[in-house]
Amino acid sequence: MPNISEIIEEIKKKIKLGKKTEESSEPEPDDEFSFTLEEEAVNESEDLFAANEELLAKIGELESKFPKIEMMVTNLRKENENLRGDIQNINENFQDMMALYEVVSNQINPFIGISKITATSMEKVEMMENESRNLKKRVEELQNDVVILANVYLNTHQIDLDGVINEVLAEEEFSKAISGEDSDDW
Structure with missing residues (x-):
């Protein structure tokens, strides 16, 4: 499948060839019928030329x-890769x-009772539980933020993500x- 720039170049060549054939047409004998045909041909060629110019302008855009x-x-x-790395670090x-x-919870025997477990150990365990909950919550928030930011970015720049993905896959x-690689490996 040719890429878009190759297709555009082919269209430009065809338009230029059309211009050359229009310019090189030889005048026909001077009779009323040929004059009428020549006028119509000139009008059509002017219309085609204007349409070609519009197409070239759009192609340029x-x-x-x-x-x-x-x-x-x-x-x-790149941003997705960076975010993926950050999320991976958080997960690790x-x-x-x-x-x-x-390890800490295995060292604390619930059958012994709290009297033998020091208060600092309990505080450390509670701190770790709180920190693990906070990290879990933060990972979820980051994932939501990534989705929201991606949607805002795509909507702001009017990017058709499905179209871009399809084009990249193509x-x-x-x-x-x-x-020569086999495409059935997917």
Whole structure:
């Protein structure tokens, strides 16, 4: 599947070829019928020329927007990777805290009674429980914030995420097809 810039270049070439054939047409003999046909041809060619100019202007606008969109997608990917790394670090810290909590809770025997357990140990356990709850809550809030920020960013910049994803997937399939990789590996 050719990418968008290749399609645009092909359209530009076709438009330029159309202009060259219009300019190189030879005048026909001077009779009324040929004059009428020539007038109609000139009017049609002027209309086609105007339409071609409009198309070229729109193509230029689209070409100028694609690098911006690609840059935004790249930035979003980087931000997502950074957030993924942060969330992974939080998860690792949370797992470490839970492992430490298990070790501490295994050392405290509930059948002995509180009198033999020092107050500082109990405070540490309670602190760790509170901290684990806070971390869990914070991870959930961060995940919600990421979703909200992504939606706001996409809506603000009027990005069709499904379209961008489909385009990226199509480009990947195209590059795999060119390199000879099997696309059935998914």
